[in-house]
Amino acid sequence: MKPILKFLKKYKLECFLAPFFKLLEACFDLFVPIVVKAIIDIGIENGDKGYVINGCLVLVALGIIGLICAVTAQYFAAKAAVGCATGLRHAVFSHLQRISYTEADKLGKSSMITRMTSDINQLQTGVNMTLRLFLRSPIIVFGALIMAYAITPMSTPIFASVIGILAVIVFTIILAGIPIYKKVQSRLDRVTSITRQNLGGVRVIRAFNRQQSEYDDMMEANNAHTDIQRFAGRISALMNPLTFVVVNLGIIAVVYTTSFEIDAGNLTKGDLFALYNYMSQILVELVKLANTIVTVTKAVACGHRVEAVLETPTGMEIKELDGKENIADNDFSVEFNNVTLKYSGNSEPSLENIDFKVKNGMTVGIIGGTGSGKTSLVNLIPRFYDAENGEVKVFGRNVNTYPTDTLREEIGIVPQKAVLFKGTIRSNLEWGCANATDEELLYALEVAQAKDFVLEKDGGLDAPVEQFGRNFSGGQRQRLTIARAVVRRAPILIFDDSASALDFATEAKLRHALKNLDYDPTVFIISQRTSSIAHADMIIVLDDGRAVGVGTHAELLESCDVYREIYDSQFKGGER
Numbered sequence: 001m002k003p004i005l006k007f008l009k010k011y012k013l014e015c016f017l018a019p020f021f022k023l024l025e026a027c028f029d030l031f032v033p034i035v036v037k038a039i040i041d042i043g044i045e046n047g048d049k050g051y052v053i054n055g056c057l058v059l060v061a062l063g064i065i066g067l068i069c070a071v072t073a074q075y076f077a078a079k080a081a082v083g084c085a086t087g088l089r090h091a092v093f094s095h096l097q098r099i100s101y102t103e104a105d106k107l108g109k110s111s112m113i114t115r116m117t118s119d120i121n122q123l124q125t126g127v128n129m130t131l132r133l134f135l136r137s138p139i140i141v142f143g144a145l146i147m148a149y150a151i152t153p154m155s156t157p158i159f160a161s162v163i164g165i166l167a168v169i170v171f172t173i174i175l176a177g178i179p180i181y182k183k184v185q186s187r188l189d190r191v192t193s194i195t196r197q198n199l200g201g202v203r204v205i206r207a208f209n210r211q212q213s214e215y216d217d218m219m220e221a222n223n224a225h226t227d228i229q230r231f232a233g234r235i236s237a238l239m240n241p242l243t244f245v246v247v248n249l250g251i252i253a254v255v256y257t258t259s260f261e262i263d264a265g266n267l268t269k270g271d272l273f274a275l276y277n278y279m280s281q282i283l284v285e286l287v288k289l290a291n292t293i294v295t296v297t298k299a300v301a302c303g304h305r306v307e308a309v310l311e312t313p314t315g316m317e318i319k320e321l322d323g324k325e326n327i328a329d330n331d332f333s334v335e336f337n338n339v340t341l342k343y344s345g346n347s348e349p350s351l352e353n354i355d356f357k358v359k360n361g362m363t364v365g366i367i368g369g370t371g372s373g374k375t376s377l378v379n380l381i382p383r384f385y386d387a388e389n390g391e392v393k394v395f396g397r398n399v400n401t402y403p404t405d406t407l408r409e410e411i412g413i414v415p416q417k418a419v420l421f422k423g424t425i426r427s428n429l430e431w432g433c434a435n436a437t438d439e440e441l442l443y444a445l446e447v448a449q450a451k452d453f454v455l456e457k458d459g460g461l462d463a464p465v466e467q468f469g470r471n472f473s474g475g476q477r478q479r480l481t482i483a484r485a486v487v488r489r490a491p492i493l494i495f496d497d498s499a500s501a502l503d504f505a506t507e508a509k510l511r512h513a514l515k516n517l518d519y520d521p522t523v524f525i526i527s528q529r530t531s532s533i534a535h536a537d538m539i540i541v542l543d544d545g546r547a548v549g550v551g552t553h554a555e556l557l558e559s560c561d562v563y564r565e566i567y568d569s570q571f572k573g574g575e576r
Helices: 002-044 051-099 100-108 109-132 136-151 153-200 202-207 211-237 239-263 268-312 372-377 406-407 425-429 438-447 451-456 474-486 503-515 551-561 561-570
Strands: 332-341 352-361 361-368 389-394 411-414 490-496 522-526 538-543 547-549
Touching: 002 109, 002 136, 002 389, 051 109, 109 136, 109 153, 109 202, 136 153, 136 268, 136 352, 153 202, 153 211, 153 239, 153 268, 202 211, 211 239, 211 547, 239 268, 239 406, 268 561, 332 522, 352 372, 352 389, 352 411, 352 538, 361 372, 361 561, 372 490, 372 522, 372 538, 406 411, 425 438, 425 474, 425 503, 438 451, 438 474, 438 503, 451 522, 474 503, 538 561, 547 551, 547 561, 551 561
Parallel strands: 361 522, 361 538, 411 490, 490 522
Antiparallel strands: 332 352, 332 389, 538 547
């Protein structure tokens, strides 16, 4: 929990003032039984109404002062807890932005969402409760023990026994609860994952009439979460009845033993009421402490999960940006020297012994069957993953030696899945170049064959974009993501199967526009269609992670069986 506690350092004053005011509240509460004792023994016993009224006014004053202290303590505790959670949430989000694709794959999207939301919220509640009650309850408990001893030493063994037994109960439940609550949050990850998957794929589920199957999967995961939650709840539920039983037995013992002292004249009736009140205070505070401990137990379990994210290494050594680095001139924009890539947890490499060189300004086509490693190959260029063996160079320099900001500024990427963000068309295109002018944006849209439908929208460049671009068709989303990459004017452009939703005529216009850009970038095109890459200066054919062919369209038709098979399947009997 050390990485998490550091976020409380900014709130040292609040972390001091919240328990301090709770301490004051506890002290005023401990005076209440003494005032009641005086009212009974002096005011009521002697029939002094004025003393009784004054005593009642003192009780009211103690209550008001205690309320002010409680509200003040709550303010400082809430400020520290919310501030800590805010800082922690920023830190976790920032760390998730830095980790590599490998670590992101390990953690899982659903788990990261749960840890960013539910876990940190639970941790916030735990910090709040700790600052408010973790000091107050022990002060009341041990203060009541001391005050009871001051009234009559013979009550001390009873109070001490009750406190000792309750301590054993409380800490036993704590130790049993922490691992169970970790499992609760893990099961919640599974429920979140299924929910996210169903919401994202609702159209596919309905299209294939899989509602019942998905419902059954959700019920299974939800029932598993419910069962572990119930088990945790049963353990926590033992706290209240056990503490009530122990404390009430203690009250019975106090009343029984002090009754003889009252008959003997050694104790007054007010002393008995004071002892009873102190035992009741112990009961109330220990119930509060028990509930606090349940909350803190959950918070500790959640804290360990959040801590695990913060301690997750980035998975690759990142060179920090030290001033503006310039990309060196080199004849080759990209080089793969005997590169092998194996994903974490996989026994077999996804890419093996890939070797090629790409000169500046060349267009490179990459083709192969599903799972052949096409996306894996281009992901190595911006260093989304690190090669296990071999060397990837960009402009003659190993990608591992670049600051990631410098490297990725030189690369424009159109990912396989077209993702747009809530905002406007302009704000999405400016991801490529924040300072782009309207002319530059429109030129990028024209290259991407998106200018016409954008200008037809109300607002044009400022037309709204819903989350994930839901208000655009699949083809429109792809063209906007292409424009976003083009507007960057990067020396390397990567198109990862980014024209799959386009018709042949639109794709042909796109290819022509890319070939006639007003500058000369190196272009990588991943496609399932041989027609999309037939014009490329170099075509790389992948099969099961290996490059089985490298050459031009004509060369590969003659020398590469895999390429010829793909071509023939798309152009049956057509001319080559």
